[in-house]
Amino acid sequence: MASVATTPAAAVPTPADRFGPLFEAVQMRRIFPDGKTFVDSVPKRPDAAILADYRKGSFDDAALKAFVLANFDVPGLEPVPESDHGPRLPIERHIAELWPHLTRDPVTPPPGSTALAVKDRFVVPGGRFRELYYWDSYFTMLGLVADRRQDLVESMLDGFVDLVERYGHVPNGTRSYYLSRSQPPFLYLMMGLSQNRDPAVAARRLAALKREYAYFTTPERSVTLPDGAVLQHYWDARTTPRDESWREDVETAKAAGRPVGDTYRDLRAGAESGWDYSSRWLGDGRSLATINTTSILPADLNSLLWGMERAIAEGAATSGDTATARDFGDRAAKRGAAIERWLWSEAEGRYGDYDVKRRLLRDGVTAATAYPLFVGLTTGARAARVAGTIERQLLAPGGLRTTRVDTGQQWDKPNGWAPLQWIAVAGLDRTGNRALADKIAQRFLATVQREYAASGKLVEKYDVEEVKPGGGGEYPLQDGFGWTNGVTRALMERGRGS
Template sequence: MTRDISDFNNNFYSAEKLYTSEKFLRALKRLNPNLDSKSIVDRATKKPVDEVLNALDNLDEFIIDDIQKFSDIFLHSPGIEIERANLTDWKEEPEILSKLKSEELKNFFKAVNSIWLDLYKKFDSNTLYPGCVSSHLPMKHSFIVPGGRFIEMYYWDTYWTIEGLLVCDMFKTAREMIENFIHFIDLYGFIPNGSRIYYLNRSQPPYFSQIVFKYFEYTQNSQLLSQDDKLEIKNFVLNEALVYMIKEYEFWMKEKIVEIEIDDHVYRLNIFKANTNRPRPESYFEDINTASGLSSEKEKEILYQHLASGAESGHDFTSRWFRDPMKIHTIETSDIIPVDLNAILYKTELIISKLSYLKGNLDIAKLFKRNSIERRLSINKVLWSEQNKMWTDFNLKTKTSQSEHFYLSNLSPLWFGLRPPNHISELDLINMHIKKPIEEYNGLPYSFVYSNEQWDFPNVWAPYQLSLTEFLHKHDKKLSLQLASKFFNSLFTGWKMNNTFFEKYNALNSGKRGAGGEYEVQSGFGWTNGVALKLIEIFQDKILDY
C-alpha cells in the first residue's frame, strides 16, 4: 500500500477534477441533506481516481440507491488519510513554566501545551492504494491543524500557531511548518489558503515573511539553542527562506495589484482576488444559496469570485465586504483595497529589506526599502481618512472610502509599523476608537456591526487581541494589560466550563463561544492556543490581574 509523492502528482489533475466537480457535490448532498459541503470534498477515494471519475460520469445523480452504491464503493469517510503524528520536540514543562508562580496559571499553561499533541497531524499516503487520491495536498512534514472540522494546515492561522510553538520551545516543529510553506511556494508559486486541492485558487493574508522573521528573531535570542544551532537557522533564513519570501511577494505584486490615480499620481496597492468564478467546493451549497436570488449567470460568477476572495482575506465573512452590511449577496471583496493587506505587505517589504541587508545583498535591501516607502505613501494617501482619523478601505468602483463602520483592521497599520499622518499620535487613534470598548468588553470585537457574520459583533478573535496587545505594550502598558487580561479571562473561564478552547469568543459573555457564519463554532483551536501561550509569556502572572 505504499505510495510516494510522485503518485499523487501523476493524478493531480484527476484529483482536482473530482474534488471541484459540482455533480460530485450535488450527488453526495442529495444522499444526505445534512452533509456539510466540506465533509464531502474531504473524502479520499477507495478506488483509483480514474475509476471514480468514470463511475461519476455514469452516475444518475437523482437515484438515491445508485448514489449510495457509488459512495460505498468509491469513497472513504472524511479524513481517513490524516493521522495523529508523533510530536518529537514536545515537552511537558517548557522553560517558561519556571517563571510562573500561580499554580492555577501553570495548570492552564500545561493544558494548552498538551493540546499540541492532538493537533499535530500527518498526511499518510500509505492509507490509500495506488491510484487513489485525497483532496489533501502532499506535505514535506507533519503539521499543526486548527482543530474541529479543520484537519488541514491553514496559511495565516500558522503565524499565531507558531507564536505558541516558540513559547513552548518547539523550534523543530515551527521550522517544519515553515518548510511546508516553502514547499508550497516552490510548487505553486504561492501559499494556498490551506493544504487542500480545492484551496489552490486562492491564498490568505501573506504572513509568510512575518512567520519566518518571528522564527528567526525568537531562535536567535533563545538561551536554549547552541551557537551552532543559531548559525544553522540564520543560514536557513538568509539562504533559503528569503528566496521564497521574495517569490511569494512577487506573486502578490503580479496577481493581486491595482492602480489608482489621485491628483495626477498613480498609486499601486494590493487587493484580495481569488482565481475562480465558481462556488467554493468546501462551501458549495452555502454559495449556491447566496447566489439564488441573482438572475444571470454572469452575476453569479461575479458573486462567487467575491465570496472566494472574502475567504482569501481570512475574514469570511464580515459586513466589511458588503455594500449592504446585512446582505452577504452584496459582497464586493475584490472591488475593495484593504487596509490590512497593504499594511501586511508593507511589513513584508521591511522584513525582506532587513534580511537582504543582513545577507549582504544591498541592492535588494535598497529596492525593498524603496518599495516600503512607496507603499507607506500610498497607504497614507489613498487609505487614510482625515475626517474619520483612521485608515479605511477604498472602494475601487465608487472611488470612495469605506468609512461608514469601524473595523479593527482600520487600525492594523499601527501594529505593522506605520504611523498615522498629519502629526496624530498612535495613542490618539487608540483613545478615539477603541479605549472605551477595551474597557467595556471581554476582548475587543472585530466590528460593532450586528450582521450574523462571524467576523462581526459580538465575536472576538484571538489574533487581533495579540496584535493589538503587543502594539499597546510599547505605548500604554496599562491598557495593554487590561485588553490582554480581559480576553485571557474569557479563555480561562471557557476552559474551566468546557475544558476546551474555541475559534472565536463572545465579547458580551466571558468564556462563551462566538456564533454566526457558515459553520458551527470549532473547538481546538490552533491560533487561540498560540495566542493564550504568548499572552502568558508576555505578562506571566500579571495576566490574572483583571
Template sequence: MIFKLPIEETLNKLLLQEDTDKDKKITKEDKGPKNFTVSSEDGKDYEVKGTYFLSNLLQELALEKKLGKSEAIIPLYKIEEAPSSRIPRMIKDYFWDDLTRTIDEKGLNAILSDDKTSGGIQRLYVPHDDEIGKAYFKNIQKQKGNVKVEILPKNITPEYVKSINTKPGILALKLENDKGVPFVVPGGRFNEMYGWDSYFEGVGLLLDGRLDLAKAMVDNFCYQIKHYGKILNANRSYYLTRTQPPFLSSFIREVYEADTSIGLDWLSSVLKIAILEYNSVWMLPEKRLTSNGLNRYLAEGIGIPPETEPGHFDEVLAEYAEKHELSVMEFEEKYASGKLTDKDLDTYFIHDRSLRESGHDTSWRLDDCCADLNTVDLNSLLYKYETDFAHLISVYFNGELVDGKGVKTTAGFWSKRAEERKKLMNSFLWDPDKKTFFDYNIVSGERTNFESATNFYPLWVQSCSKEQADLLVKKLCKAFKAKGGILATTMTAVEKLAMGKEQKQWDYPNGWAPHQMLIWKGLLNYGFEKVAHEFIYRWLWMITRNAVDYNGTIPEKYDVVACTHKVYAEYGNVGTEFDYITTSGFGWMNASYQYGLSLLPKNLIISLDKLEDPDTLFSKT
C-alpha cells in the first residue's frame, strides 16, 4: 500500500490532532487519540495507530518536505517498519551524512557560524607549517569579510593558548585537492572533530560501509599529530593543550583490515605517525609517563577551562573566594586575569583539565585527583597500542618497520613492551583481594577502590588472564548490571566519594555508549557470549524503547537505571532537541546501535522488535 499525501496539509492536521504538547513531535506523552486516517493511492482509507507508527508517519513527511516536495509518496512499510530495521536504516541513510563536516570553503559556514564564535568574528586557526592550508584559507579570508584567519606560532605554549581564549576559533584540518578531508561530529551543539568519539563513530561507519569517512578521520588525526603535536580533545583553539584517550592504533587497524586495498603505503605512513604519538605524547618521563612505568592523563593549560558553561565551577570557586575574602565573581575575575594566584586552585585545575583529557568529563572518580592516577583505562589503551603495533608490523611488514625518524622498530620490541606493561598493570592496578582492577594513586601509593566501568577495559584489550576475566565478569554482573545496560560507576562508589554533592554525568545512574561497546567486545574476547548478548540486548532495548516512545530520539547518554534519556546532570543531553525528526542522532550512540545489532542473535532481535522487557526475558535463562 502506498500513500500519496499533500505534505503541509497532512503535517498540520497530524500535529493538530496528535501533538498535544506542541513540541513538534509525537511521543507517548501526547494525549491525542493515537489514531490518524490517511488515504492510499487507490482511495482506500487506512488508520495509522499508536505513538510509534504515527511518529514514523511524521518523520517520513518531514523527510519529504526537506527535499522541497509538496507531495509525499510514502509506502506503508516505512510507517510500520520494525524498530530493528528502521533505526539502523535511519542511521545509515541519514544520520552519518548529517553529522559530516569539512574544514574548507563549503564547510566553514556551518562551523564558523555556531555559538562558539566570539564577537561575531569567525576565526580559523591554521598551523604555521601547513603551507597548503595557509594559502588556501588566506584566499578564503579575502573572499569572505567575516572570516579571520590566524596563523599559529611554531611553539604553542599554555600561555599562548590562554591569550587566545578570548578569541576562540576552529582549528584547520587536512585538505586534499582544495577540499577538506571530511569528519563526523558527535551531534547537536558539536561542530568539531572529537578525539575518542571519532573512533567509536568509526566502528559504526565501517559497519555501514562508510570506509571513506572512517579512513578520512584517521587521516585527520594524523594531520593533528603532525601539525598540533597530538590528537586534540577537539579541533577548537582552547583544546590545543589537551589530547584524549588513545584509540588511533585500533582505528588504523580496523580501517585497514576492512579493506587492505587501501595499500601498504597508507598503512606505513599512518602507523609511523601513531608510533610518533605514542612516544611524544604518552611516553615522555615526568609528563604522562610516571616513575613507576605506567601512564596518566596530564593536560596542560592555565586557569579555568574556557569551554565550560557559566557557573560550572561556582561551588569550587566559592571555597577559594571565601579564603581570599572576595565574592565569587570578584575572585574569578582576579584569578582569571592573573592579578591573584592560588597554587591549590592551580592544582585543582590541572586535575580538572586532565579529567577532561580522559574523556570522562566529569566524574567523582577523577575529580581533584586525575593527574595523580595511573588509570586502568589509559594503561589498557596503551597496551592495545603496543599489541596493535606488534601485530601490524608482524603481519604486514615482515616483523620490522623503519619509523618516521629513520629508526628501525620491530614487532618483537612492541610485544616485549606490552608484556612489561601487563606486569606493571598486574602489580599496581590489580587488587588480589577485591579481585578487580582499580586506578592507582601515585601520590598516596594506593589503589583508589573506585568502582567504574573503566576497570573492565583489560577485557577489551585482552591484557588479563582467563582467571582474572572470570573474576571481572562476576563483578560486572553483580555490581554494574542495570536494566538498560552497564553503569558508568556503581552507586556505592558515588555514595562513598560524593555524598551530598552534585551528580556528575559520567557516574551512576548513567550509562555511556563507549563503555558498552568496549565491554561487549571484551566479554566476547573471553568467551562470555551469553553475558555479552544480555548486556547488548539491555542497551539496545533501552535505545529502541526510547526511540519508539519519543519520535525516534537517539540521545548522547541515558540513565540506565530508569531507562530514560531525561538526564539533566551538568550539561543536559545532546540529541533531544529537534522538530519533527532527528536527522543525526548522536555519533557514538548511533554506532553502538549498529555494533550491538551486528552482534545480537536473531532470536533476540525478534524479542527486541517486540520490546520484551529484559528483566523478564533474561530471568528465563
C-alpha cells in the first residue's frame, strides 16, 4: 500500500506541555473535582503571560482556583434535559428530542483551546463528554439511523474522514490531549451506515480506511507470534500521565513499582481500548497498578481489524484495484486464522485476550467474546459455543455483564454498557442465535426504561445485576447519553423487525 505521511498528532502540545507547573498544581491539588475541567478551559491571554504571573505568586488552593478563574474560561456542565415533569414522554420521543440538544455545530477553536476543529455537525455523548468521540459515535449513529437523521450520520462520517486526513487516525476525542491515541476502529462500520453512493466520496473514504489501517498496524502496535502470525494491541504515543486524569495516573504509577513511563503508557493504551478500565488489562486481574494493556492482544481490536481488512478489500475490488483487493483479502485470511488459533479457548468455548508476556490466553470470559461473531468472522459451531458461554456466564437480569469480575473498575461486573449489548445482540443475530439475542435486548431495554421512568434520564452505564444506574471508574455517572440513546433506539427498531 502507499506510504503514509507521519502524523504530527503526538507532537501537538497538550495543557501539561503548555502550562507545566501551573497545570501540575491545579491537577494534583484537585482544584476542580474533575480533572477534565481544567484541560477543557480556554486561556484568556497568552500562555507565557499566564505562566509568568503564576511563577511570581504563592497560592493556597483558594487563591489558585481564583487565579485560574481569572485567567481561563472554565467550562461548566450543560444539564441534559429530563423528560417533562409530570407523565414521562415515551422514551422513543424523548430520545428524538435529545438529538438536537446533543448536536453541535462545526468547531473552529478559539486561540489556546484544546478543542480540535471539526468540519461539520456532530453529536456528543453528553455530560463531561462535550466533544466528538470515536467509538461512541458508531452506536450513536445507530440511533440516528433509526430516527431518520441520516444528515447527521453523513456529517459525522465526513468529520471522521477529515480527522484521518489531518492526523493519520481518528483521535480518541477531538481534543489536543487525545491526539496521541485512538479508540476501537469502528470507522469502516460507520461507513456501512452511509447512504452516500458518490464514487469520489467512496474513494476518499477508502483512502482514509487504508491510512487508519496503517496507524493501527505499526511495529510498536504489533506482535509476531511463534507461528509467524501477527496481531495487534492497543497503544499510545506518549509515556506521561493523561492530562485529563493526571492525578489519578500519578497515584497509580506510584503504586505500580515499575518505571512510571511504562505504567503511563499502559494506562493510556487502556483508555484507547474504550474499556477504561477493566480486569482485562490488569496483570493480577484486580489492581489498576498492575495494568499491562500493551502486552495483551485483544479479541475486540483484532476482530475489528479483520473487519477493516475485509472492508478495504471490498472497496478496492469495487474500484477495480484488484491488487489491493487481493492483498487485503489475504491479510484478513491470515488474521482470521490467527484469531481462531491464538484468541480461542476450546475448553471454555470463548474468545479472549492473549497475554504476550505470559504466553497464554488470559483467564475469564468477557463481553469481548462476541466480537468475532459481530464482525462476521465466526459462524457455525464456534458461534453456538460462544452463545452458550454468554448465556451461562454473562447474561444478567438487566442485560449483558461486561465481565465476571467485580474490581470496582467501571468496565467490569456488575456494569453493562450499551455498546456491548449491541455487539452481542447483533453478533448473535448474525449467527442464528436469535433467542439469546432477544433475551439480552429485552432485558437491557427494560433496564433503560426502568431508570428513565424513575429519573427521566438515560445514563452512560447500568448495573445489570441490580438493574439500576452503574458505578465505578474515575468520574461520576454521566447522563445524556449518546450511545445509550442510540442503542436503545436501534434495539427498539430491531424488536419491530425493521
